[in-house]
Amino acid sequence: MSNPEPGERPGGAGGGALNWPLFALTAGFIAAFCGLAVFSAGTLNQLVDASFAWSARFFGLYWQLLLLATFFVGLLIALLPGGRSVLGGLAVPEFNLFQWGSMIMCTLLAGGGVFWAAGEPLAHFVEVPPAFPGVEATTREAVPYALAQSFLHWGFLAWAILGSLTAVMLMHYHYDEGLPLAPRTLLYPVFGRHAIDGPIGDLADAVCIIAVVAGTVGPIGFLGLQVSYGLEALFGIPDRFLTQALVIGALMVVYLASAISGIGRGIQFLSRVNMVLGGLLLVFILVAGPSRFIFSSFFSGLGTHLTNFFDLALYRGDAEVFGPAGWLGWWTVFFWGWFIGYGPLMAIFIARISRGRSIRAIVIMLSLAAPLITMGWFTILGGAGLGLELADPGVISGPMAGLNLPAALLAVTQAMPLGFIVSLLFLLLTTIFVATTGDSMTYSLAVSLSPGGHPSTAMRVFWGAAMGAMALVLVSLGTGGIGKLQSFIVVTAVPVSLVLLPSLWDAVRITLARSPAR
Template structure:
């Protein structure tokens, strides 16, 4: 181990901290990221149209210039992680522990709830019907409605499947767990660039800028869903109970969400986050079982098997498709930018909950098992919507017009027995999905800013409330403010994708080193 690494380890031996250090006030990354988010909000308040114009220009530039690179980055991340998992490096145990801290079910539940987030409900309902009504260009329109349905599900599986999950915590988690738990480096995004930049990555302005980019990206990606939660639940409450669909309802919904995820983040990994994740997975499994029993069961089973088979058969062509850049910018590349923006912070969270796991367990859970479960969930929810649409044209697509995600979900739930109860349960599920993302990202940002794996309660409260209040300010301007923030995460993916790049070769190198050290 180098003298510098020894020095870093010495620096991270717990020492008494001042109040400023506990709150992260001495960390320039706090002021850079917080200042940037504040500037974004002020510009939205001052001239929302100007903000949208700037974001749209940056969005267009990002997806055009970096789209091809992102597609290659995600594909290589997945393939390399699989190689590490199936080879002798798969037996390497991570986190300097002989056995896992968290049992398998709770560990998997946290991963699924945190990474799937709110997209796991509204997008699961909306994306398959969107691709069914407007077939993806790689497949084109087919004469058989059944084939159109399979193609629609396959495209949805590609966007929410293996590649998306792999970039959120496979190779990067291996790098972070090795450098943090074995070498004593901080559990922060800057550590990902330590093998290239050395000491410069960990100190001074360079390290702060690396962390700030990742904090802004994940904050934007979390604030957006919090804002959309308010908009979507408000729409649904109006449709189901005639409660006014306005800012007051949205305000109350988001206020409740802030309270729940902030309290959960305060309680720590071993309490709130685990409890919410566990019960949400139980609720999701219950809803899946119910739809499988009372819904279009044969269609769900057959479409899932065919859809997964079609995705695997067309895996490389779908992952590398560049034929219609306009379509890509609003689908594949948009999703890739969104997931990349989450990448480093999700890797930190996974590194924090995965101590004692082997590389094989980590990669299989994040890059294989979670995507397979996600694809089945998309088939149960979105596949049912496609089946209803095929049986009664317009029954789902009419509600979905104008890309109305919550309307698509309600159009599906209204065609099931006990529609009101099912709709309410889906809204609860969506809320908890977003709350679990909110509490885990509140916790993770607090870890990065404070440099402590058990950050001070005040800093957790600050980030939890700040993200919620930002969402409230943006939705008070209309859905355009939140939409601008959602698009902005794709712009933040530009620097973040460069931070993720070195893991392609650093993860295999470190895995081999650890295999030697562990006698494998």
């Protein structure tokens, strides 16, 4: 069991103060969004659609450059002599390598990896991304290109923005200089104490909190749709709002209990269970599925991804066809907006669980190890689907028509030996995965609103319940409600991406300052 931070009570029931103005601003905005969704969905649609188009058009290229720069600056600081410096004020890490890696892996994968792992490679297989003109869809030739595009969206760049630089900054400023473990601290290099004590800090915290709530509510809502669809397919239980609401309610109870118990107990336990169960299921699919095809697809997909890395990362397309309302906006720009929105709060969580780790270890885990594991995950789930589709056209793409992601996952699992049991276990895995996102983000949200960095149980319960309630509201509106949330996620990433900007140079400064004296 880990040692709590000073002032944190056993079980995670910290008793810190609350930033009431920030709480009123963020909770009020989220309540207004939900109210508008219920009472004037048409107005909400118009506002979100217009904001989404503007955000994608004017910030899409900036986000592409920001993610590229974050990844390569991270590699730079890992190579500097100061990269060996240990952060967090502990000589020995709080968590062993498996515990630490499990909690990190469950962040991005839980945020959507289960939903997209089976479906996205097949989507790019059926309709080859425009970055690869001339490649014929639904052929063996299209396989590495479909995986390469998926690797871009869930690989090196996506993971780097979640905390390779920002976690280093937060750990330095919080544990060494006593500044808050909050998004506002990321602006300290630019605004100094004005970022910590003034309205600039409140605004920075507010936009980051709203962005991560939107980003977390999406997976919670998708889980309701996924499990409800699976229960009907496996047991004949009607796929309707009541079923979806019960699933979301049960999930909320699980991640609230985990968040309340603290990082050293519930969050760590769920992450560990997740990794073990996920590993066993992937090994089963690897053995029972098209093993040779999956292995060869991983290496060919990775090779294609690396060969076309900059072309994929900087792809802009035809502005009239693949602009903000087209392919680029609904794929790469959406994912970049989602992960940017997660960035500051995810960095808080990573900073909290990485005490006693070196700068180099943090960067290697986030920017190299976690992406490669994620690519393997996508290749086993998605590659199995591609192999099945090549052997029997329509077996996966048929149920998935219209980008029906829940159907894609179940189509793959039900095609396996012991398909019923495997499908049931994947539904359980998906639920635990999303619970790990819910508990870690509930914890991080509560920390951001607690000036002392030790959130109360009541604050954890509020944010966990608020995200569950928001998911219920949006699911009740049908798939259109979740769709608008996806667009809203991109909009919230605009101010958050500006909060992340100082990390590009300040993480380098911090690392250079920690270089051993000659």
